[in-house]
Amino acid sequence: MLARVCETVCKERGVPVASRAGERTAAHVLRLFMNGLSGENELLDAERNWARRSDLAFEKAAVSYDDTREAA
Numbered sequence: 001m002l003a004r005v006c007e008t009v010c011k012e013r014g015v016p017v018a019s020r021a022g023e024r025t026a027a028h029v030l031r032l033f034m035n036g037l038s039g040e041n042e043l044l045d046a047e048r049n050w051a052r053r054s055d056l057a058f059e060k061a062a063v064s065y066d067d068t069r070e071a072a
Contacts (some may be wrong), residue, residue: 001043002029002030002043005029005043005044005047006029008044009025009051010025013025013051025051028047029047032047
């Protein structure tokens with residue numbers, strides 16, 4: 001069931017399961033399960049919400065290029 005949840009979320013996000021992002025998804029799904037979320041739909045909803053918040057936080061992150069240098 002946990003593998004199905006990971007595969008579903010990765011497919012929805014266009015992320016290969018065998019990638020670093022896929023590994024993070026799997027680790028988070030396992031953490032949710034160990035914290036008491038045991039239903040497949042419950043895990044899917046929680047993972048989707050977590051992924052959405054992560055995306056929003058990334059989009060709102062301030063970016064500064066002041067310390068960057070030209071490539072050689």
